[in-house]
Amino acid sequence: MNVRDALEADADAIAAIADAPTDVARNLVHDRTVRVAEDGTHDPNADVPPADDASDADASQYGKSDPEDLLGFVSFDAQGDTVHVTQIDGTEAACERLLAEPVRFAECEGMAVEVLVPDGHGAVEEAAEELGFGDTGSGPRFDGARTVRYRLEP
Numbered sequence: 001m002n003v004r005d006a007l008e009a010d011a012d013a014i015a016a017i018a019d020a021p022t023d024v025a026r027n028l029v030h031d032r033t034v035r036v037a038e039d040g041t042h043d044p045n046a047d048v049p050p051a052d053d054a055s056d057a058d059a060s061q062y063g064k065s066d067p068e069d070l071l072g073f074v075s076f077d078a079q080g081d082t083v084h085v086t087q088i089d090g091t092e093a094a095c096e097r098l099l100a101e102p103v104r105f106a107e108c109e110g111m112a113v114e115v116l117v118p119d120g121h122g123a124v125e126e127a128a129e130e131l132g133f134g135d136t137g138s139g140p141r142f143d144g145a146r147t148v149r150y151r152l153e154p
Helices: 008-018 022-031 092-109 122-130
Strands: 002-005 033-038 070-079 082-090 112-118 134-138 147-152
Touching: 002 092, 008 022, 008 033, 008 070, 008 082, 033 092, 070 092, 082 092, 082 122, 092 112, 092 122, 112 122, 122 147
Parallel strands: 082 112
Antiparallel strands: 002 033, 033 070, 070 082, 112 147, 134 147
């Protein structure tokens, strides 16, 4: 599994994973730090072939990503002394690898990390617990759905 910075070309795949409109996913990529986990068939160190013509100007080794290629994504930002995970979704293994990204950032900056997990989202709950997050109680409701707040102190 490769973890890399999200590209605008990943918006369709992120939207499919998040069950959100593509324009919302595109804005997420532009406005937050976003990492994606992919299946490992793309070499992040490979040279990108040159575009054949002007219509291929946006071509890269990733092209337009396919939801089948991405295993998950995480978005996060820092406010005050806390890194807030704003969205995370994907397979159980991807969630653990992806949640480790804001944790690494927070450790370097001496910050806490907080993630709100929708009730029953086992992959994220297990990833948070595996990485040492503590359940700090109920979080806010989103569209009527209950969330649990997990926090990792520096």
